[in-house]
Amino acid sequence: MKKIINNADHVVQESIEGLVSAYERYYTKHPEVNGIIYRNRRKGKVSLVVGGGSGHEPLFGGFVGKGMADAAACGNIFASPDPGTICQTAYAVDEGKGILFVYGNYAGDNLNFDAAEEILAEEGIQTAHVRVWDDCASAPPERTEDRRGIAGDVFVMKIAGAACDAGLTLEEVKTVTEKARNNTRSIGVATSPGSIPGLNKPTFELGENEIEYGMGLHGEPGIKRTVMEPADVLAETLYVNLLKDMPVQSGDEVCVLVNGLGSTTVLELSIIYRKIKELLDRDGVMVHDAELKSLCTCQEMGGFSVSIMKLDAELKLYFDQPCFTPYYAKEGR
Amino acid sequence: METLSVNKLKEMILYVADQIIESKPLLTELDSAIGDGDHGIGMEKGFLKVKEKISAMNPSENVYDVFTATGRALLMSMGGASGVMFGHFFAAGAKNAEPKTFLNPEDFIALMQKSLNTIKETGKANIGDKTMVDALEPAVQAMKMQGGTSFIDLFRSAESAAKEGAEKTKAYQAKYGRAIFLMERAIGHQDPGATSVWIIFRSLREFVEKFTEGKQAG
Numbered sequence: 001m002k003k004i005i006n007n008a009d010h011v012v013q014e015s016i017e018g019l020v021s022a023y024e025r026y027y028t029k030h031p032e033v034n035g036i037i038y039r040n041r042r043k044g045k046v047s048l049v050v051g052g053g054s055g056h057e058p059l060f061g062g063f064v065g066k067g068m069a070d071a072a073a074c075g076n077i078f079a080s081p082d083p084g085t086i087c088q089t090a091y092a093v094d095e096g097k098g099i100l101f102v103y104g105n106y107a108g109d110n111l112n113f114d115a116a117e118e119i120l121a122e123e124g125i126q127t128a129h130v131r132v133w134d135d136c137a138s139a140p141p142e143r144t145e146d147r148r149g150i151a152g153d154v155f156v157m158k159i160a161g162a163a164c165d166a167g168l169t170l171e172e173v174k175t176v177t178e179k180a181r182n183n184t185r186s187i188g189v190a191t192s193p194g195s196i197p198g199l200n201k202p203t204f205e206l207g208e209n210e211i212e213y214g215m216g217l218h219g220e221p222g223i224k225r226t227v228m229e230p231a232d233v234l235a236e237t238l239y240v241n242l243l244k245d246m247p248v249q250s251g252d253e254v255c256v257l258v259n260g261l262g263s264t265t266v267l268e269l270s271i272i273y274r275k276i277k278e279l280l281d282r283d284g285v286m287v288h289d290a291e292l293k294s295l296c297t298c299q300e301m302g303g304f305s306v307s308i309m310k311l312d313a314e315l316k317l318y319f320d321q322p323c324f325t326p327y328y329a330k331e332g333r
Numbered sequence: 334m335e336t337l338s339v340n341k342l343k344e345m346i347l348y349v350a351d352q353i354i355e356s357k358p359l360l361t362e363l364d365s366a367i368g369d370g371d372h373g374i375g376m377e378k379g380f381l382k383v384k385e386k387i388s389a390m391n392p393s394e395n396v397y398d399v400f401t402a403t404g405r406a407l408l409m410s411m412g413g414a415s416g417v418m419f420g421h422f423f424a425a426g427a428k429n430a431e432p433k434t435f436l437n438p439e440d441f442i443a444l445m446q447k448s449l450n451t452i453k454e455t456g457k458a459n460i461g462d463k464t465m466v467d468a469l470e471p472a473v474q475a476m477k478m479q480g481g482t483s484f485i486d487l488f489r490s491a492e493s494a495a496k497e498g499a500e501k502t503k504a505y506q507a508k509y510g511r512a513i514f515l516m517e518r519a520i521g522h523q524d525p526g527a528t529s530v531w532i533i534f535r536s537l538r539e540f541v542e543k544f545t546e547g548k549q550a551g
Contacts, residue, residue, distance in 0.1 A: 084409035108414040
């Protein structure tokens with residue numbers, strides 16, 4: 001397996017240095033920890049800090065920017081950041097109005113962000129968190145809180161960032177961010193494995209002609225392994241499963257993200273979206289915004305996920321605020 | 334009754350730290366087979382921070398401060414679930430403990446029992462889940478059976494139970510961590526977290542043996 005790195009122990013540090021240096025107009029790196037900080041933060045508002053394991057780029061660092069996150073706390077490859085990193089990153093962007101943490105619902109992240117919040121509370125800093133659990137293949141609906149966070153993170157961070165910018169209180173930001181989380185579902189299909197930089201083997205085995213529905217971002221087991229199928233069949237299977245979990249009705253408005261897992265091309269994502277749109281049209285569901293990008297990845301993993309966020313007037317208001325990061329940008333509307 | 338002073342405990346923790354750091358290649362090898370290969374790196378990072386913090390620790394009259402500082406250094410520097418769990422290993426049992434200038438074996442048993450409880454509650458892990466609990470729980474049981482007579486006997490019994498517990502993890506499928514994705518493919522490999530627990534108890538035994546030998550010689 002060819003991997004373009006220097007030393008496996010230094011990939012996180014070196015990649016953050018490169019990213020921050022390329023986008024130095026917007027970013028600075030925390031001097032002590034692996035925190036990515038937005039330079040032109042709006043003052044006097046609730047601060048949004050996101051974070052999680054590295055290796056999923058552009059998640060999380062790439063969503064730091066205008067109208068999005070104020071900072072990202074980055075862990076080692078596929079491992080949660082430690083509470084030291086989380087607290088230091090939070091101090092760097094604290095405006096005295098409270099900190100909202102948004103991160104994916106994984107055991108390691110939950111433990112470390114909870115520990116960080118405890119420390120911040122001892123120091124009198126108000127905090128709250130919203131855990132993203134959009135992957136509807138990872139646990140049944142009655143166990144939503146066991147579900148993992150995948151590409152739906154992007155919608156949740158977008159809404160949270162806009163709500164912070166609008167000057168809402170911590171409690172209000174948390175409430176609208178939870179609504180975004182509760183209105184978002186994702187499901188994916190894997191066509192080939194990713195890898196851990198420096199470890200010369202795939203994160204899981206998948207036969208040449210095999211695919212797995214519902215497989216997680218780190219190769220967590222999915223719901224069904226089957227043979228490779230045409231794009232339209234893949235798209236329809238995901239769509240049917242998504243709508244089983246989140247009843248979307250004729251007349252509803254949604255945002256759609258077709259997210260590549262790493263090695264899947266925009267050409268392929270476009271063919272998938274074409275079918276998803278056809279199905280949404282058939283069901284009378286209106287697309288307010290769509291995106292075809294690889295935003296939440298697992299290195300060179302193949303496949304894609306489809307995320308849908310159902311809008312109401314409030315979510316639409318915040319979604320329509322302009323935002324700009326090097327990897328995610330929307331014009332205001 | 335045999336006791337350990339604050340300064341002796343600091344020396345003991347520094348000795349444990351060196352042994353863990355020296356074990357990095359073994360831990361990396363075990364974790365590469367079933368995890369993402371970073372357990373050795375994480376433990377090294379954590380125990381380097383422990384050495385820094387313990388060496389620079391303010392003078393204290395309370396033995397539990399040493400455990401709290403050790404646990405906090407691991408928690409604040411390692412990341413991942415294991416950072417929190419190994420933080421609890423040292424710090425959870427010391428939380429709200431009545432300050433003492435000397436630690437006796439009974440105190441140590443009580444501390445480890447409390448830490449084990451917190452680890453099991455936080456991680457929702459039990460024996461057979463292929464985690465550090467597989468080494469820690471038998472070690473705590475063995476120490477309770479042994480009773481608080483001497484640190485040497487205490488650590489010998491803990492080490493031998495932890496070693497046996499860590500070896501048994503080869504037979505288990507994982508329920509937590511990256512290894513769950515391997516399902517039955519994790520069988521045959523020893524859990525790195527349980528192995529770290531064994532190394533910690535082994536180091537405690539070695540330290541007290543050397544300390545006692547030194548005393549006899551002197």
